Amino acid sequence: MNQVMSKPVEALPFEDTAFAFAHKSDRELRRSHLLFSLMNNPALVDIGARLAEWAFRLRLPVGWLVKNTIYRQFCGGETIDEVKAVIRQLGRYNIKTILDYGVEAKTTEEDFEHSAEHLQKTLDYAADDGYIHIVSMKLSGLFRFALLEKVNRMEGLDAAENAEWQQGIRRVERICQAAYNAGILIHVDAEHSWIQGAIDRIAWTMSERFNREQPIVINAVQMYRKDRLAFLEASLEHAREHGYRCAVKLVRGAYMEKERARAAAMGYPDPIHNTLEDTHNAYNRALEFCIRHIDEMYVCNATHNEDSCRLQAALMAQYKLPPGHPMTATAQLYGMSDNISYTMARAGYNVEKYLPYGPVQEVVPYLIRRTRENTSAGGRMSRELARIRMELHRRGDTKIQS
Numbered sequence: 001m002n003q004v005m006s007k008p009v010e011a012l013p014f015e016d017t018a019f020a021f022a023h024k025s026d027r028e029l030r031r032s033h034l035l036f037s038l039m040n041n042p043a044l045v046d047i048g049a050r051l052a053e054w055a056f057r058l059r060l061p062v063g064w065l066v067k068n069t070i071y072r073q074f075c076g077g078e079t080i081d082e083v084k085a086v087i088r089q090l091g092r093y094n095i096k097t098i099l100d101y102g103v104e105a106k107t108t109e110e111d112f113e114h115s116a117e118h119l120q121k122t123l124d125y126a127a128d129d130g131y132i133h134i135v136s137m138k139l140s141g142l143f144r145f146a147l148l149e150k151v152n153r154m155e156g157l158d159a160a161e162n163a164e165w166q167q168g169i170r171r172v173e174r175i176c177q178a179a180y181n182a183g184i185l186i187h188v189d190a191e192h193s194w195i196q197g198a199i200d201r202i203a204w205t206m207s208e209r210f211n212r213e214q215p216i217v218i219n220a221v222q223m224y225r226k227d228r229l230a231f232l233e234a235s236l237e238h239a240r241e242h243g244y245r246c247a248v249k250l251v252r253g254a255y256m257e258k259e260r261a262r263a264a265a266m267g268y269p270d271p272i273h274n275t276l277e278d279t280h281n282a283y284n285r286a287l288e289f290c291i292r293h294i295d296e297m298y299v300c301n302a303t304h305n306e307d308s309c310r311l312q313a314a315l316m317a318q319y320k321l322p323p324g325h326p327m328t329a330t331a332q333l334y335g336m337s338d339n340i341s342y343t344m345a346r347a348g349y350n351v352e353k354y355l356p357y358g359p360v361q362e363v364v365p366y367l368i369r370r371t372r373e374n375t376s377a378g379g380r381m382s383r384e385l386a387r388i389r390m391e392l393h394r395r396g397d398t399k400i401q402s
Contacts, residue, residue: 096133102356127182215247224253
């Protein structure tokens with residue numbers, strides 16, 4: 001495994017598909033098998049994504065098709081009321097929900113205000129639901145992207161831009177205050193490197209204000225970037241200097257192709273690690289750093305990588321932390337890696353599922369991004385497909401070919 005893993009722990013049986021998929025009917029598994037079989041073909045995914053974008057742009061009646069395929073696999077419903085059943089089902093297996101209003105690609109102040117209001121309503125709902133642990137917040141859904149770019153470059157803003165910026169900051173403050181009042185955590189999603197600096201500064205500011213008693217604001221750190229280990233160390237140092245608890249969500253990263261293409265086109269160094277192995281090493285070093293400093297940090301190990309979950313278990317044993325230590329968690333996307341989520345929850349770890357919801361036509365950009373990301377992410381679709389196929393064979397389904 002990794003060099004920091006120094007002592008064995010009781011094995012986490014991620015291969016136990018009977019338990020991992022016990023909540024799925026044969027019909028649901030076969031539907032997932034078909035979907036992941038299609039998604040395992042990158043060329044087909046690219047064509048399908050382009051067709052979906054084109055169809056929705058032309059307002060063609062394809063919402064029913066999307067809702068009954070990829071939307072059903074990865075989303076909980078169109079409204080909070082619709083996702084209640086999913087939240088309850090996860091809760092029966094001791095899995096908490098990270099609720100995400102999955103609407104993206106908005107551009108106007110009216111859109112941003114609407115998204116902020118919806119997040120506040122979501123937090124009000126979450127406060128009365130013990131199974132909702134976290135709400136996710138995407139700052140490019142609350143600020144104009146070009147404005148985030150300009151702030152990221154640390155360029156001066158004119159009067160109109162400054163007023164726009166302050167309005168966005170007030171939106172974020174209202175959301176964080178609602179989260180603080182409700183005792184619900186807020187994940188600040190990581191985004192493209194050319195706006196991430198602006199996002200990090202906002203996250204630090206909100207953390208300084210709201211993370212003094214407990215972790216409320218959790219900043220996502222994309223470990224496929226070469227500079228993120230140094231950033232992680234700087235995050236802890238900032239928290240020490242300003243008297244709050246550092247809280248992070250570790251992810252590998254979601255925008256590799258765009259990051260590399262932009263770097264090549266604009267002639268600056270590629271910010272992404274040269275190899276997948278380098279990313280794995282950086283991720284595991286970050287996980288060890290966080291758990292080693294758990295008295296000062298909160299960490300969510302947000303991964304679909306079984307080795308990183310085993311490493312979390314080993315590190316927690318090494319530092320004599322119980323599986324359910326309140327400053328640690330692991331998280332996976334809804335509709336994926338159930339063998340990790342359900343197995344770790346059964347073993348007593350704090351487990352969360354990232355559950356998007358929202359109108360079908362509004363969530364399509366999220367679904368397309370996730371599909372492309374997962375298809376290209378080191379054979380993730382192949383692994384997911386193999387687990388489902390294994391369980392169907394175990395159930396005696398002879399129609400599924402090996």
